[in-house]
Amino acid sequence: MSQIFRDEVGWLWPLCESLHFLGLSLLIGAAGFFDLRLLGFMKGVPLRSAKRFVPWAMVGFAVNLLTGLIFFISQPQQYAANLAMWLKVLFLLVAGINAMLFETSYSDRLMALAPDAETPVSAKVIGAVSLAAWFAVLYFGRMLPYLDPNPRSGV
């Protein structure tokens, strides 16, 4: 399968890269919007309505998970031994656990907050961790080819 993805369908790699870049913009734009609200920006905007963008972040994430899997299947040797790949996965886990923690332990309480109220420290920490983790995912993703022990051409 990796042979097919890499060599026989020449347009597949650039297509998946383009989708991966669009997915990351959607993910960071939509998740970042809610993160900024958690950090205390855009006061007066109810957290509940700021959260309406989060499903779009999930759309971006789904696109990138799918295209990312295609990259991995195509060139497993480029990723498996690559430190940047594992740091990217680490920050994906940080972002995921942070989001789950928010949903299970803080969401209900924060959603009841008055639109003009100062967001509590817990909300600010979750928002900051989320923003930092997603940009770290982007950073290590883009640095992947340059930290590759077996570099490929055409990056």
Add this chain to the structure above:
Amino acid sequence: MAFFTWLQDTPFAHWVASDPSLLAYPTILTLHTVGMAIVVGTCVVMDLRLLGIGGDVPLTALVRAPRLVWTGFVINAATGLALFTTDAEHKATQKVFFVKLSLIFLALGVYARLRKLVFRTATPPAASISGEVKALAVFSLVLWTGATVAGRLMAYLL
């Protein structure tokens, strides 16, 4: 063309292109992606809201979005120029690069028009979302998608 040859031969261009440090080409390229995520992400969120498929967040939430768009744009103009110097002779004749630049300027033009139509006041009325605004929001999504794809294809097309 002499100018592009000279540009490509400046010590700065050589540093960006061939310095072994990860801070040179790799970090500049990565910052270009960070800037893209900020500009495109912010515009897409605004477009989705204007099209009514981004929930019911009050339009006031987006009044200060230009600060983000400008920040991302400045990062990308600076990193984009730095990347250009490394391959100036080729880039100056690369069709897909001019397609990308054109799409970006069109998208920024649409963005400026949307700011003028909807976000003139601190509390934009929901009624300001006209048919023209929705059409421009669709146009914006198409243009940013095109610019992103064209940017990626710069690594593949001559």
